Amino acid sequence: MRSMGGEQVAEAVAGAVALLRTATDRDWESARAGRLEWSCRSTAEHVAGDLITYAGQLAGRATEGYVPFEITFDEGTGNEDVLQVVETTGALLAATLRSTPREVRAYHPYPFRSANREGFAAMGIAEVFLHTHDIAEGLGLAYEPPAEPCADLLARLFPHVRPDTDPWRTLLWATGRGDLPGREPVTEWRWRNNLVIPAERLTLQGVTPAAATDLAAGGDGGFEWAGGGPFQGTRDAAGMLLKAYEAGAHRPEWGVFALVRREDGRAVGGMGFHGAPDEDGRVEIGYDLTEAARGNGYATEALRALSAWALAREEVTSVCATTDPENTASQAVIVRAGFTRVAAESSEGGEGGQSAVQFAYELRG
Template identity: 40%
Template sequence: MLVRGEHLRQAVTYCIDVLEGVPAAQWQERAGGLEWTCWETLEHLADDLLTYALRFGLAQPSAVPRVPLRISSDRPAGPANVIFGDREAGPEGLLTVVEACGGLLATAVDTTDSATLAPHVFDASDPEGFAAMGIVETLVHTHDIAQSMTRVGEPLQDLSERVLARLFPDVPVIDTPWSTLLWATGRIETHDRPRRTNWRWYGEPRSHG
């Protein structure tokens, strides 16, 4: 199952649909089991999407460990980002930032040679791998935020199925792809699998032959 830019755009649309219209005060609540606020978590998501896209703006992505942008944090325990949302634009403005960053990554994925590799902390990956990473970040962090806002939503099972096949080949699907993805990323426990306290994905290129 291939992962393309269109699938990333679907994930970002899901994020916006679930989170738009939430009162500004709720964005200062802690996001799920994270140490970050809901606002900080959404900024972190935007930052992930942007920095993934920037890797493929280079002529030789594999030759540069990371794009050397200045990284900072708004508070000691907050996420370290290269971009931040304008607080005066409110939550809807920050969702616009996420949409823009997701769109950049989707475009980069679809216009970069599929054999191109870029570095990642979990080993080098190709554009499809980074698309899948962006989808995982989008879906699970939307879940983190929605938990604190009592927002109900469930992404297309197809998205979870694609990223599980691409990034979590060691994880069998039990129940639904979405619940399996939440388990694989340490968000939930199930009746037959205790909650993960240590996890990673595997981004190395895979054959679709």
Template identity: 60%
Template sequence: MLHMGGDQIDEAVAHTAAVLRAAADRDWSAKAGGDWSCLKTADHIAGVLAAYACQLTGRATDGWLPFDTALDEGTGPEGAIHAIEATAGLLSAVVRTTPRGVRAYHSYPSGGADASGFAAMGVTELLLHTYDIAHALDVDAEPPAPLAEAVLSHLFPHVPPTPAGGTPWTTLLWATGRGDLPDRARVTQWRWHNPYALPAGELSLRELTPAAAADLAEGGTGGLTWLGGAPFGGTRAASGATFNKYVAGVHRPGWGVYALVRTADEVAVGGMGFHGPPDDDGCVEVGYDLVEPARGNGYATVALRALSAWALTHPEVTSLLALTTPENVASQKVATSAGYTRLPDRAPHYAFGLRRP
């Protein structure tokens, strides 16, 4: 599933309402994991969905908007369920009407998320906290498999894919400390990962989810609008490599492929990224290409500077490496313009490097 949006929120809240109404006559003072009762957990679901919607409509960029929502005192299970349905509908509508490229504050990992990210987080809140309540009240809460699979791709790209004999739902429960999987240690601390968006002049470098990378590798658009209709071949190849790392369970978020998107019109003009995380010496290799109609505008140079600067904010990175073929003079110029210097050849390639000051 390439995109998380209003349809997925609607599907998730329909699942939540059905599960919770099946247990509405039970004791909602029971603990739903941690210190929260079932009713308090339902209050949290409704509150966070409203907060996500308002972050987007308010275009909050520096922090959380200074307000809170809560169920009225004395609200029972049916009222709480109704509130969840209402706030999920609010988030669904906001997600559908938020322009592409708009981002609002969320603390992890990079201080912001777009509408698709808030949709993914909303679906995750619905699925997981519905499970918490249902588990406490002894009713089944397994959601449709595509929803759990989409959550894993969008927010948990660091989690190894579902093992043989498992399901996306059991993997999501394991990834969030709610279940066990064979041959995997129990998870005690976890965080989700919204894709990065790195500013670069007229461009934004948008990290691709594993689902988007797979689609690009198979000839799709990755959910993007491309100048000229399609990405260059190098972006498809790099996307395939990123997805293969995800399947192998060795993908590290941030160290894969980014689409270069013009912020003025939300059109993708190229791809750039890493061949993997830093090696044992702290070196990370970069690669890049642009669609032919976008060349000659300085896009790749500006983007490479921004991506390199981001990489060097990580203490484990000591240097960056770019390899080009001898005849690719344009790529060589991009590297040197971005501050890279010529290194000894790595036959059959020319090598360029940038070291931490």
């Protein structure tokens, strides 16, 4: 999986500044930046402000709100000087990303009140790409960043958006800056960093489509795994998530979560929903653990946490799970998590095409 960190931020800033530097002799104060209400100059200042803000959030480990500081420019600051500030703040964010451990999360409001270093890198790059587009449009310049990082941004920050053959045009459409054939115009949008649900010894970290792509292809999804890597069930779940994303049907909060140990930041398994709640408010959970992590109560702990999160949602009335009759270990996990066995269900696809029996369990709020 392509990383998204300091190197990518530096590349994005360098490309933007190189283009805008060709037009520093123009009037940035009077020129409106694309569809924005801001001038080209104030938009460039905004980019610098976002880059330093993201660096400050991570460096200060802010968890409850934004660190209360901002950039101010000296009197007489010209266009070239503004670009120098953009370069400097980009370098500060890049350096912060390189020195921040993977498990660190800091405050960001949308939509789950936190982001990790990958999320802040993605948001920083998106700010650079999108606002350079705005400024370039206002100054009559042509700008288009490379397709690959645009696709990465969509797969990390816009998991609810169905991808298209042109990632840059899709990113512009998703942020209200353009049109796509067959899709309604976007008038409101927000970043969507991954959901993280805390448990006692674990954190359940939402798997993005970017991570799911890597997991389904046999990679690590950007996680450090205990016991040599994820179990096959996690890879299969990642593949289903990826299909839903490609179809535009993925709802991130009802997707897949990596179970990450707090003590060492290693993933020990995967757990997730088989889809969004149905019309009766029923949602089903599946899970697995790496072999090296079994027998420690991790699955029970994670199942309790994810079930409690689901049942706290208004649209959920019950959480369900099924298991094979011979899988007594999984049955013990489900029962310890508070589920009650409700039925034995038959499903197609057993050996020789025969129906297979599974035990069904349910937990209600």
